[in-house]
Amino acid sequence: MTKKMIEVKDVTMKFKMSDEPINSLKEIFTTALSGKLKYNEFLALDHVSFSLEKGKTLGLIGRNGAGKSTTLKLISGILKPTEGTIVTRGNIVPMLELGAGFDLELTGKENIYLNGAILGYSKEYLESKYEEIVDFAEIREFIDMPIRNYSSGMMARLAFSIASVVNPEILIVDEILSVGDAAFQEKSLNRMKELMSGGATVLFVSHNLEKIEEMCDVVIWLERGKVVMNGPAKEVCKAYREKQSIKKK
Amino acid sequence: MEKKLKKVLSVILFLYAVLAVAFYFLAGEQLKYKESIEKITMSEADAVTDEIVKGMDVTQEFVNTVDRIESVSLVFTKFYREGKGNLIVDLLDGERVLIRQILDLEKLAEQGSVELTPEKPIDDMKGRRLTFRLYSNAEANQSAAAMMSKENVLPDSRLSINGEPREGMLCFSVDGTELIHANRYYWFITGGTGLLLAAVLFHSYNNYVKKNRANYLIRSILAVFQYSFLISQLVSRDFKSKYKRSVLGIFWSFLNPLLTMTVQFLVFSTFFNANTKNYPVYLLSGVVCFNFFKETTDMCLSSISGNASLINKVYIPKYIFPLAKTMSSSINLGISLVPLLLVSLLLGVTLHKSVLLMFYFLACLVVFSLGFGLLLSAFMVFFRDIQFLWGVFIQIWQYATPIFYPAEIVPEKYRFIIRFNPLYHFIGNLRKCLINGISPEPMAYIYCLIFAVVSLLAGLFVFKKTQDKFTLYL
Numbered sequence: 001m002t003k004k005m006i007e008v009k010d011v012t013m014k015f016k017m018s019d020e021p022i023n024s025l026k027e028i029f030t031t032a033l034s035g036k037l038k039y040n041e042f043l044a045l046d047h048v049s050f051s052l053e054k055g056k057t058l059g060l061i062g063r064n065g066a067g068k069s070t071t072l073k074l075i076s077g078i079l080k081p082t083e084g085t086i087v088t089r090g091n092i093v094p095m096l097e098l099g100a101g102f103d104l105e106l107t108g109k110e111n112i113y114l115n116g117a118i119l120g121y122s123k124e125y126l127e128s129k130y131e132e133i134v135d136f137a138e139i140r141e142f143i144d145m146p147i148r149n150y151s152s153g154m155m156a157r158l159a160f161s162i163a164s165v166v167n168p169e170i171l172i173v174d175e176i177l178s179v180g181d182a183a184f185q186e187k188s189l190n191r192m193k194e195l196m197s198g199g200a201t202v203l204f205v206s207h208n209l210e211k212i213e214e215m216c217d218v219v220i221w222l223e224r225g226k227v228v229m230n231g232p233a234k235e236v237c238k239a240y241r242e243k244q245s246i247k248k249k
Numbered sequence: 250m251e252k253k254l255k256k257v258l259s260v261i262l263f264l265y266a267v268l269a270v271a272f273y274f275l276a277g278e279q280l281k282y283k284e285s286i287e288k289i290t291m292s293e294a295d296a297v298t299d300e301i302v303k304g305m306d307v308t309q310e311f312v313n314t315v316d317r318i319e320s321v322s323l324v325f326t327k328f329y330r331e332g333k334g335n336l337i338v339d340l341l342d343g344e345r346v347l348i349r350q351i352l353d354l355e356k357l358a359e360q361g362s363v364e365l366t367p368e369k370p371i372d373d374m375k376g377r378r379l380t381f382r383l384y385s386n387a388e389a390n391q392s393a394a395a396m397m398s399k400e401n402v403l404p405d406s407r408l409s410i411n412g413e414p415r416e417g418m419l420c421f422s423v424d425g426t427e428l429i430h431a432n433r434y435y436w437f438i439t440g441g442t443g444l445l446l447a448a449v450l451f452h453s454y455n456n457y458v459k460k461n462r463a464n465y466l467i468r469s470i471l472a473v474f475q476y477s478f479l480i481s482q483l484v485s486r487d488f489k490s491k492y493k494r495s496v497l498g499i500f501w502s503f504l505n506p507l508l509t510m511t512v513q514f515l516v517f518s519t520f521f522n523a524n525t526k527n528y529p530v531y532l533l534s535g536v537v538c539f540n541f542f543k544e545t546t547d548m549c550l551s552s553i554s555g556n557a558s559l560i561n562k563v564y565i566p567k568y569i570f571p572l573a574k575t576m577s578s579s580i581n582l583g584i585s586l587v588p589l590l591l592v593s594l595l596l597g598v599t600l601h602k603s604v605l606l607m608f609y610f611l612a613c614l615v616v617f618s619l620g621f622g623l624l625l626s627a628f629m630v631f632f633r634d635i636q637f638l639w640g641v642f643i644q645i646w647q648y649a650t651p652i653f654y655p656a657e658i659v660p661e662k663y664r665f666i667i668r669f670n671p672l673y674h675f676i677g678n679l680r681k682c683l684i685n686g687i688s689p690e691p692m693a694y695i696y697c698l699i700f701a702v703v704s705l706l707a708g709l710f711v712f713k714k715t716q717d718k719f720t721l722y723l
Contacts, residue, residue, distance in 0.1 A: 017719060019391055056547045073720075077564035092564075100562035105490040117482040146493075 008054040011084035013045040030243040046225040057202040059216035066222040090169025098159035104148035137161035269439040276688040283690035287314040289423040307383040311406040315425035324396040334387030352672035431691040483573035498676035502584040535652035548574040549622025557723035601686035612702040620704030671700035
């Protein structure tokens with residue numbers, strides 16, 4: 001039996017949503033006094049279960065608000081489920097939003113260390129991989145410049161290079177392959193494939209069905225927090241396409 | 250990993266032992282005495298005795314309440330005359346002469362208090378029946394009389410002139426300290442605590458190695474290993490981005506407290522300069538400490554909400570953020586100690602060994618601020634109003650802390666405010682170490698430790714309880 005890297009058991013995630021965001025003491029008092037303090041519970045995930053074996057790539061598809069990003073955040077530990085349990089084995093690198101924690105005042109070099117530390121890399125590891133990161137991002141001549149002077153493409157390239165330099169056991173990716181120019185997109189896609197073939201277990205969210213079909217072994221189709229379908233990539237994507245075309249008519 | 254852990258645990262134990270021994274020598278005499286709370290204070294003068302001339306004998310018996318007498322004072326009047334001859338004051342314990350002072354009547358100041366100090370402090374005097382005896386060799390109209398109160402303020406005291414009892418009592422005060430003998434129990438207490446610490450560390454380590462169960466202590470140490478790089482990166486980020494585009498850069502950490510002190514000195518020196526010892530140092534030490542508290546809490550306040558984008562994208566233990574902020578302002582505090590010590594030296598404060606004890610109170614201040622920082626950062630996520638409320642609150646706190654004014658000017662009925670003000674304890678004790686050159690009394694260390702630990706535990710508790718909900722509100 002192959003090792004299960006991710007096990008999601010009966011997970012429910014509820015968000016409390018008030019009609020208007022209540023963020024201050026005054027608002028809480030006034031709304032509570034006027035009896036309007038009601039939270040609408042929003043069920044982002046409703047008793048979702050699945051598991052993923054080592055080395056497999058899982059794609060999550062579904063419309064906006066179906067619970068894809070919530071699932072990724074739950075697995076990467078950013079959110080805690082309201083009910084149910086999530087077990088993960090091995091180190092996780094979440095590529096949810098690249099460049100989170102970049103400081104615009106710092107130079108590219110300083111940001112490599114800062115961002116690397118945030119992603120959980122050790123100092124020794126970053127020092128050994130530093131050259132590789134700079135080369136991959138193609139920003140060698142700008143590396144000692146504060147990144148507020150970088151173009152958005154340069155920043156994205158740097159971010160992707162830092163995030164993808166490790167060989168994670170679990171890689172979590174949320175729509176990030178549209179980074180930089182065409183050449184860099186190609187390069188980053190290859191890097192992703194390289195990581196996958198290196199034995200990483202991958203969770204992948206995209207609205208691009210072609211890419212999902214190309215890269216994933218298994219696909220889960222989510223709709224309003226529920227699993228509609230869980231199976232081989234081709235089948236699920238086909239069913240999803242049919243449903244979409246019915247709707248369009 | 251286990252080797253590293255073992256090393257850290259032994260370092261903790263070793264440090265504890267070193268600090269315990271160092272403290273004993275640094276605290277010195279203050280482990281034995283504390284300021285007496287039962288001093289006899291001068292009663293209000295509304296009468297005088299007869300002029301004390303040759304052959305006359307004024308005695309004042311009283312029950313002493315001070316353990317270790319360091320000085321006594323009396324007040325005399327010469328009726329504005331020249332005076333000639335001597336006035337002799339004895340403090341007697343039965344037949345034994347404790348203090349004998351021969352006053353030159355010519356030099357005696359009109360209605361000034363005369364302080365008599367024994368050659369060395371007199372111990373074990375509490376509860377004794379002592380007697381002042383005043384007599385003279387002066388002729389009439391050339392001597393002085395002692396000031397007295399018509400009412401007998403002290404219980405069980407007796408005034409008599411030439412052996413005849415009189416109503417009222419002399420105006421006098423007795424000053425001294427109380428023996429507490431903390432030094433007798435010191436090794437016992439610190440040794441016991443040390444053994445307990447060793448047992449806890451050993452037990453935790455064993456549990457971890459043999460049963461692979463990490464308790465709270467081990468987990469915190471492991472977390473430090475794991476996240477020290479991240480924390481150091483966040484701290485250096487704070488420094489780099491804070492001073493990046495300023496010309497003077499890190500020098501601002503020196504200059505800021507100095508400038509604040511200068512401004513406050515110019516404003517307040519006319520009021521408080523005269524009656525406060527070394528006013529600029531007094532002021533600067535207060536400014537440095539309070540600024541640290543203010544900076545830390547301000548930075549911690551927004552440490553979670555300000556890093557919302559990060560917390561929503563990557564998993565990092567959330568306490569890292571307030572912790573990193575506290576650490577960067579602690580470094581700032583360390584830098585601003587340089588101008589504090591420089592100013593102290595320039596203004597002629599002799600630095601005693603007690604200066605080292607200052608770091609104990611600084612450590613308490615840091616822990617206290619971290620606790621507040623954790624609390625505030627958690628609150629801030631749920632109620633954004635906190636940032637404005639805190640701005641007002643810290644201003645009130647600033648005025649309620651004796652930073653630019655001496656604690657003594659606070660009226661007795663409001664003293665409780667500063668007595669329950671942890672910052673006053675930290676700052677006040679620090680000043681004692683720095684300016685007065687002596688260690689505070691042993692209880693002061695315990696109070697400060699309690700304040701710090703309570704604040705930290707409260708902060709940790711609230712933070713831990715709420716941290717899982719942070720992402721839902723950010």
